[in-house]
Amino acid sequence: MATVEVKNVDKVYDNKVKAVSNASFVAKDKEFVILVGPSGCGKSTTLRMIAGLEEITKGEIKIGDKIVNNVSPKDRDIAMVFQNYALYPHMSVYENMAFALKLRKYKKEEIDKRVKEAAALLGIGELLDRKPKQLSGGQRQRVALGRAIVRQPKVFLFDEPLSNLDAKLRVQMRAEIIKLHKQLDTTIIYVTHDQTEAMTMANKIVVMKDGIIQQIDSPLKIYDNPNNLFVAGFLGSPAINQFQGKIIKKDDKLHFAGEGFDVAVAQKSEKALQEYVDKPVIMGIRPEDIYDSQYDSMASEPQKLHAICEVVEPLGNEFIVFVKIGDVNSVTARFDPKRLPQIDEKLDVTFDMSRTHYFDTETELAIR
Ligand code: ADP
Numbered sequence: 001m002a003t004v005e006v007k008n009v010d011k012v013y014d015n016k017v018k019a020v021s022n023a024s025f026v027a028k029d030k031e032f033v034i035l036v037g038p039s040g041c042g043k044s045t046t047l048r049m050i051a052g053l054e055e056i057t058k059g060e061i062k063i064g065d066k067i068v069n070n071v072s073p074k075d076r077d078i079a080m081v082f083q084n085y086a087l088y089p090h091m092s093v094y095e096n097m098a099f100a101l102k103l104r105k106y107k108k109e110e111i112d113k114r115v116k117e118a119a120a121l122l123g124i125g126e127l128l129d130r131k132p133k134q135l136s137g138g139q140r141q142r143v144a145l146g147r148a149i150v151r152q153p154k155v156f157l158f159d160e161p162l163s164n165l166d167a168k169l170r171v172q173m174r175a176e177i178i179k180l181h182k183q184l185d186t187t188i189i190y191v192t193h194d195q196t197e198a199m200t201m202a203n204k205i206v207v208m209k210d211g212i213i214q215q216i217d218s219p220l221k222i223y224d225n226p227n228n229l230f231v232a233g234f235l236g237s238p239a240i241n242q243f244q245g246k247i248i249k250k251d252d253k254l255h256f257a258g259e260g261f262d263v264a265v266a267q268k269s270e271k272a273l274q275e276y277v278d279k280p281v282i283m284g285i286r287p288e289d290i291y292d293s294q295y296d297s298m299a300s301e302p303q304k305l306h307a308i309c310e311v312v313e314p315l316g317n318e319f320i321v322f323v324k325i326g327d328v329n330s331v332t333a334r335f336d337p338k339r340l341p342q343i344d345e346k347l348d349v350t351f352d353m354s355r356t357h358y359f360d361t362e363t364e365l366a367i368r
Pocket of ligand 1: 013014015017018019037038039040041042043044045046
């Protein structure tokens with residue numbers, strides 16, 4: 001078991017690409033930390049530096065009490081699971097899982113015990129004699145996990161382990177990895193570009209963009225309190241709606257005046273927005289915080305906005321509805337499946353103003 005500490009780490013590749021800038025975060029003992037961000041934001045580079053597969057240009061990485069900057073990967077007591085599984089095709093599942101232990105000269109009985117325990121944990125006990133090509137994608141991924149588990153490392157590093165699986169299997173493996181984390185009771189650092197994986201699996205998320213860490217916190221804290229417009233937009237599906245507008249004063253109350261509509265700001269946002277009176281801001285509201293005024297729990301809310309239904313996506317358990325509000329097209333709302341609006345239908349919607357976010361148009365930082 002171990003804590004991993006990344007302190008002020010930079011990575012500049014030989015071609016002068018600055019892949020990571022001044023990254024600092026801690027994965028505490030037994031914590032499940034997910035590095036998330038769009039492709040090319042420096043997640044894998046960060047993970048590979050922790051693994052020792054990539055040199056650090058500046059800064060320090062600690063595993064447990066030890067600074068590992070100059071420790072070779074095999075001596076870092078970590079195990080890494082990759083996206084492409086990297087199984088040896090000519091070896092059986094058993095041999096694949098046993099390989100690293102054999103290299104390290106473990107006794108035969110110990111190897112056998114560890115391989116069988118890991119196989120039982122992963123539900124692949126029946127497959128030990130098969131070759132990788134005789135396995136499904138999900139089974140291969142389990143073998144790759146098994147190969148890491150048998151090593152009983154201090155820290156597991158996962159690099160997009162589910163991205164080659166189909167959607168259904170991905171959901172299933174997500175749950176299995178969460179369970180596995182509980183059973184193994186160990187530190188996991190996991191890289192993905194998929195915000196759903198980050199939201200559902202992690203104790204802590206590190207959101208990255210352009211090599212720079214944007215925010216570190218638990219998934220729900222980040223979802224509810226994004227530091228900036230990028231983080232607000234990256235987490236959540238469908239994505240948060242963004243409205244350009246400005247703050248105005250009406251009868252001593254602050255309003256957000258958008259394009260062709262205006263809404264009174266919630267009392268809790270008033271203080272922070274005082275200095276933005278008559279200045280532009282971006283307002284963000286998530287699709288689930290927009291309600292069909294007629295049918296939903298916000299029906300008593302006096303502020304109703306006229307909307308025109310443009311597109312509906314009836315998903316069964318919910319309706320995703322794209323509406324035009326004021327002059328703004330394609331505002332996404334997520335309605336309870338009470339009644340499916342018709343295309344071109346006029347309806348009233350209500351914003352849960354207590355759940356809106358405001359951002360500075362210049363810096364894109366949250367106004368709080
Ligand atoms: P992510 O994992 O978030 O997709 P990476 O860490 O792989 O991002 O890459 C971050 C940046 O570093 C990208 O601009 C990428 O092109 C660049 N990069 C990655 N690996 C190398 C390399 N070996 N040499 C040069 N540039 C690299």
